[in-house]
Amino acid sequence: MSEVSVIGLGPMGIALAGALLRSGARVTVWNRTSAKAEPLVAEGAALASSVAAAVQASSVVVVCIADYQATYRLLEATEVASALAGKVLVQLSTGTPQDARHGEAWAKERGVDYLDGAILAVPSQMGKSESSIIVSGSEAAFQKSKTLLERMAGTVSYLGEQVGSASALDLAFISFVFAGLLGFYHGARICEAEGLRVGDFGSMLADIAPAIGAMIKQDGDAIQAGAFAGAESSVEMCSRGAEIVLRQAREARIDAVIPAFASGLFRKGVLAGYGAESPGALIKVLRKGM
The missing domain is CATH 3.40.50.720 (NAD(P)-binding Rossmann-like Domain)
Structure with a gap:
């Protein structure tokens, strides 16, 4: 056996x-x-x-x-x-x-x-x-x-x-990874447009990965508690940042599908009245469906 x-x-x-x-x-x-x-x-x-x-x-x-x-x-x-x-x-x-x-x-x-x-x-x-x-x-x-x-x-x-728990977390993980990869690929095009090394961009992200993880954990805790006030960042700030990324893509003639999607989603958060709340408040937009 x-x-x-x-x-x-x-x-x-x-x-x-x-x-x-x-x-x-x-x-x-x-x-x-x-x-x-x-x-x-x-x-x-x-x-x-x-x-x-x-x-x-x-x-x-x-x-x-x-x-x-x-x-x-x-x-x-x-x-x-x-x-x-x-x-x-x-x-x-x-x-x-x-x-x-x-x-x-x-x-x-x-x-x-x-x-x-x-x-x-x-x-x-x-x-x-x-x-x-x-x-x-x-x-x-x-x-x-x-x-x-x-x-x-x-x-x-x-x-x-609860037998579905592992597959649910797996798909949640895949969702995070795929979205992150798409963001990275768009970032790579920004680097190429400005003559910067994509390899250096990848190394930079690897170096700051712990800080990114800490931000994600903070957002997870905020969503779990439903506490979105008093944040260092906000949905409004993210919306403005996404708009700049979108504008740069158009200026550099980069395919703008990724920043356009991000900008549109953050803008929905602002229009829904969550602009002053922490970025995790965008979950309330997603709960309502697209």
């Missing part, structure tokens, strides 16, 4: 299985294209001949594939579902909180202990201190898989039995 079976050997699945192997775990792997498993087999993994064989090999089964529907297509076969009964299924594919709830219901119908998770890292970070996995769902499933999860990531956080 292996300690864990990993189903799905895309870049992240390979990274997860590799981290487990390097930690000394006994690992069985399966992938539709078996050639992807060859480097892992060379490291000591066992290659299962089928999904059913992979499930039968271990008491904990980790799935990391394209999406939840692809998971069902693999696991719904009678011989696979029956082999899963009584085991722990850790779903690490990306999905929505509703996907997680459907996954939990699917697992319960088949007598499977279910844990839904998300990986807040890129494949090259797995097994290192900077990687993080968040999970939610069955506490019993978490206790049974905790040691294995900790071998895959530097930090593992259990968010409780």
Whole structure:
């Protein structure tokens, strides 16, 4: 018997299985294209001949594939579902909180202990201190898989039995990262327009990352408490700043879609009467919908 079976050997699945192997775990792997498993087999993994064989090999089964529907297509076969009964299924594919709830219901119908998770890292970070996995769902499933999860990531956080929590935080994180990347790419175009090195801009952001994190934490606390008065900055100040970025984009003939969106959103906050409040007050605009 292996300690864990990993189903799905895309870049992240390979990274997860590799981290487990390097930690000394006994690992069985399966992938539709078996050639992807060859480097892992060379490291000591066992290659299962089928999904059913992979499930039968271990008491904990980790799935990391394209999406939840692809998971069902693999696991719904009678011989696979029956082999899963009584085991722990850790779903690490990306999905929505509703996907997680459907996954939990699917697992319960088949007598499977279910844990839904998300990986807040890129494949090259797995097994290192900077990687993080968040999970939610069955506490019993978490206790049974905790040691294995900790071998895959530097930090593992259990968010409780509300199964959609991990995917919700994952999507919130992705939202932050994508918005930040878009802002960075627009900033890179500003640098290019003025003949500045984009690499230096990236280094500057890396250096001030702790300060940015502190500002975000402050905003999070303000939103949680509903306390937006007496801030060092305001929605009005942000609106004026966004307008300047928009004006510069037009002057430099840079695509203005990103600053135009930001400017429009902050302007909505001002028009709604939140101009004197802290930037986190923009959440009240977002709560009303667009």
